[in-house]
Amino acid sequence: EKDGHDWFMRKEIHEQPRAVADSLLGRRTAEGHLHLDEMRLSDQELRDVDKIIIIAAGTSFYAGMVAKYAIEHWCRIPVEVELSSEFRYRDPILDYSTLVVAISQSGETADTLQAIRHARTQRSKVLAICNTNGSTIPRESDAVIYTHAGPEIGVASTKGFLTQLVACYLLALYLAQVKGTRYGDEIDQVMAQLEEMPAHIQRVLDDAPAIYEMAREHVDTRSVLFLGRHAGYPVALEGALKLKELAYIHAEGFAAGELKHGPIALVEAGLPVLCVVPPAGRDQLRDKMVSGIQEVRARGARTICLVEDGDDAITPYADRIVRLPRVPVLLQPLVAVVPLQLFACELATEMGHDVDQPRNLAKSVTVE
Numbered sequence: 307e308k309d310g311h312d313w314f315m316r317k318e319i320h321e322q323p324r325a326v327a328d329s330l331l332g333r334r335t336a337e338g339h340l341h342l343d344e345m346r347l348s349d350q351e352l353r354d355v356d357k358i359i360i361i362a363a364g365t366s367f368y369a370g371m372v373a374k375y376a377i378e379h380w381c382r383i384p385v386e387v388e389l390s391s392e393f394r395y396r397d398p399i400l401d402y403s404t405l406v407v408a409i410s411q412s413g414e415t416a417d418t419l420q421a422i423r424h425a426r427t428q429r430s431k432v433l434a435i436c437n438t439n440g441s442t443i444p445r446e447s448d449a450v451i452y453t454h455a456g457p458e459i460g461v462a463s464t465k466g467f468l469t470q471l472v473a474c475y476l477l478a479l480y481l482a483q484v485k486g487t488r489y490g491d492e493i494d495q496v497m498a499q500l501e502e503m504p505a506h507i508q509r510v511l512d513d514a515p516a517i518y519e520m521a522r523e524h525v526d527t528r529s530v531l532f533l534g535r536h537a538g539y540p541v542a543l544e545g546a547l548k549l550k551e552l553a554y555i556h557a558e559g560f561a562a563g564e565l566k567h568g569p570i571a572l573v574e575a576g577l578p579v580l581c582v583v584p585p586a587g588r589d590q591l592r593d594k595m596v597s598g599i600q601e602v603r604a605r606g607a608r609t610i611c612l613v614e615d616g617d618d619a620i621t622p623y624a625d626r627i628v629r630l631p632r633v634p635v636l637l638q639p640l641v642a643v644v645p646l647q648l649f650a651c652e653l654a655t656e657m658g659h660d661v662d663q664p665r666n667l668a669k670s671v672t673v674e
């Protein structure tokens with residue numbers, strides 16, 4: 307049942323190319339338009355949306371952070387991302403023109419369920435992104451985008467996360483299509499890029515042995531920092547969460563630009579710092595990340611850098627390099643998170659922990 311793997315988690319990590327491909331399947335009509343089966347909200351209802359609030363917990367929340375960047379960039383609709391457990395207690399501003407997007411792999415997370423119930427009492431429309439057919443959250447929503455990851459058994463979310471990202475990109479592109487923003491014309495191009503992702507993810511998986519070896523060097527590590535920028539920031543947060551929940555190692559993710567505002571004080575000799583380097587592009591994000599890496603290295607950190615193919619600017623400052631396929635920055639989480647999953651899984655295994663059933667955790671959290 308684990309296909310020869312020691313853990314469901316490891317099996318599910320390796321299923322990601324297929325899960326992503328399945329989640330993209332059948333989303334385009336013969337005329338090249340995006341079509342989402344269970345959208346159930348009319349184009350007019352979607353055109354009336356003037357604000358989106360994404361609610362989710364844990365890993366699903368990090369997918370929501372990526373969704374915000376994609377939706378705001380492609381659709382020019384303001385997006386807030388909020389933890390489900392905080393949402394309804396702060397008296398959020400909601401009305402009929404607010405679209406609430408609930409992201410939940412299980413579809414049963416109590417915090418998220420209560421949040422959508424609250425949103426509906428305020429007449430907001432609710433769209434669920436969910437992996438579990440017929441679960442409570444999609445049943446109580448106006449519209450659904452189902453992810454096609456297949457059952458996720460390992461407690462730590464992996465293929466659930468990647469397919470949530472796919473659903474978020476699809477939603478963003480769909481809204482761009484309906485609203486007719488200038489990015490509406492790029493839908494074909496982005497869909498083609500998305501369709502290449504399974505092969506890119508497979509390439510990252512083919513390098514698993516090198517990541518495993520690196521992970522095993524860290525069994526005595528007490529603390530790890532993760533740095534990222536732009537769409538790499540939620541990836542850093544997700545990498546840190548995986549390490550906490552599986553290896554019980556203290557880990558924190560930061561937006562790299564925030565380092566100098568405090569966290570750099572944590573850096574001391576030998577501290578491992580995992581850096582998700584943005585693709586080299588027009589906006590100099592990559593260069594700013596490189597200087598952040600130089601800063602921590604100068605203070606003795608051991609830098610492990612996830613860098614796109616062909617980018618050598620980082621080489622002098624990296625103790626270890628993990629190569630990523632060249633993809634646009636917004637899509638980079640789909641490849642960048644995979645080495646971090648492999649890293650946490652292998653390190654926890656090496657430490658003798660139960661990877662599929664980490665202590666104190668449950669697969670779906672049905673209490674608030």
Ligand code: F6R
Nearest residue numbers: 364365366410411412415462463
């Ligand atoms: C982390 C993890 C949790 C879940 C969170 C939300 O690996 O699995 O953080 O992401 O409990 O669960 P869903 O998506 O089912 O609402």
